[in-house]
Amino acid sequence: MTKARDELRCAVLWIEALTDGMLMPQDRRARLALGCLDIAIEHQAAISVLAERPLWGPAYALLRGLLDALVRGVWLARCATDDDLDSFELAGLRRKPFEEMVGDVERALGHSRGALSKLRKSSWAMFSDFRHTSFEQVGRRHGPISTEPNYPAAETDQALRLAAALGLLAATELADLSGHRRAALACRERALKFAGARHE
Numbered sequence: 370m371t372k373a374r375d376e377l378r379c380a381v382l383w384i385e386a387l388t389d390g391m392l393m394p395q396d397r398r399a400r401l402a403l404g405c406l407d408i409a410i411e412h413q414a415a416i417s418v419l420a421e422r423p424l425w426g427p428a429y430a431l432l433r434g435l436l437d438a439l440v441r442g443v444w445l446a447r448c449a450t451d452d453d454l455d456s457f458e459l460a461g462l463r464r465k466p467f468e469e470m471v472g473d474v475e476r477a478l479g480h481s482r483g484a485l486s487k488l489r490k491s492s493w494a495m496f497s498d499f500r501h502t503s504f505e506q507v508g509r510r511h512g513p514i515s516t517e518p519n520y521p522a523a524e525t526d527q528a529l530r531l532a533a534a535l536g537l538l539a540a541t542e543l544a545d546l547s548g549h550r551r552a553a554l555a556c557r558e559r560a561l562k563f564a565g566a567r568h569e
Contacts, residue, residue, distance in 0.1 A: 373526035373533075374420050380533040380559075381417045384410055384540040387555065393547050398446060398454060405442030406543040409435050413536030420529055425520040426499075426506060429528060433496035437467070439539045440485065444470045446546050447477040467493070488531075534560065 388410070393403050412435040419428035445457060448470070456462065462470070471485050498505035512519050537560040544552035 371522070371526060371529075373529040374417075377413075377417045377420065377529045377533045380536055381414045383559065384536060384556075385414070387552055388540060388543060391544070391547055391549055391552070398449070399546060401454060401457060402442045402446035402546060403543060405438045405445060406539045406546070409438035409442060409539035410536055410543065412438060413532050413539070416529070416532040420525070423518070423525070425509070425518050425525060425528075428532075429496075429499040429506065429509075429520075432528060432532065433493075433500045435532060435535050435539075436485075436488065436493075436496065439535055439542075440467070440470050440474055442539065443474045443478065443542050446542070448473040 393399065412431045416428045416431050416435070419425075419431070441462065444462075444465075445454065449457070453462070453465070456464065468486075468489065471489050474480075475483055475485055495505050497503070509520050510516050510518065537556055541553050541556035541560060544550075544556055
């Protein structure tokens, strides 16, 4: 078992314990946003389960969904107009470029470093390749003598740490938007500790 798998599993269990039974607001904006954030957290948990097997192909494919659900959830909560909410309910956010949503989210959250924008620029195409079974995904199926998963350990560790960080961000927002300030602060603190541990 790798340290990154253990960190992700611990983050998943911690988020589950923190959010279990948490009361959520029921207005339309909150329901839509919280639904997205809950999906992000669910994707994080699924990545953890898949990593235990290890089933790296589907785990990698879920990274795009995790980032997408997090950004959409925060955007719907903090940036969307009532017309945007209508559009989302009718047809998703097909007319709203993801790049714009990321920028809006970073401004709304006061993230001046642009970490989500950097992640989108550096990884979105690769995440999409994994999601749509393109070469990034297929190229990692070539073993020395057979077709089998062939993912470098450093890469899988990076993917698992990214899943942990994004899930913690989703849990932070879920708690904050639900009015659970203590839980949001605890999530934020854990995310900061996690980020610090990654750089040691």
